[in-house]
Amino acid sequence: MGKKKNSSNDLPVLSNSKARHKFILTDKYEAGIVLCGTEVKSIRSGAAQITESYARFIKDELFLFNAHISEYEFGGEDNHPTQQPRKLLLKRRELERLKVEVEAAGKTIVPTKLYFKNSLIKCEIALGSGKNIRDKRQDLKKKVAQREADQALKNAIKR
Secondary structure, three states, X not given: OOOXXXXXXXXXXXXXXXXXXXEEEEEEEEEEEOOOHHHHHHHHOOOXXXXXXXXXXXXXXXXXXXXXXXXXXXXXXXOOOOOOOEEEEOOHHHHHHHHHHHHHHXXXXXXEEEEEEOOEXXXXXXXXXXXXXXXXXXXXXXXXXXXXXXXXXXXXXXX
């Protein structure tokens, strides 16, 4: 029998939970990411973190900064640096649209997910504008109110 392929459920999905708390996210894009072999193996084992990362333009190319991908355990001397800038791959039209939004509106490009799609690693990036303290408090109040309503409904059903 042939080799069994890894389903996408077996592979880790790394998400940026702080992004929704710190930013109001609008447009989402799926970008490819340029990695070396040991970086792919580290991500496959789940040893990566994108909570403090961001994307920025250098000339006409988009790069991901502060994404921490741990060294591969069995990498030896050919291991990669843990926090190097990594190039993101998008179509030219999408890059131009993002660049205009960032320059004109002062928005930020934030990675929200790092996941496997077939055998490739993709990075979901979103265009976001920063929240102020009042917005964060309102979001927290909404969450608490929703949680209490769900709890009350659950208790009412049990009776």
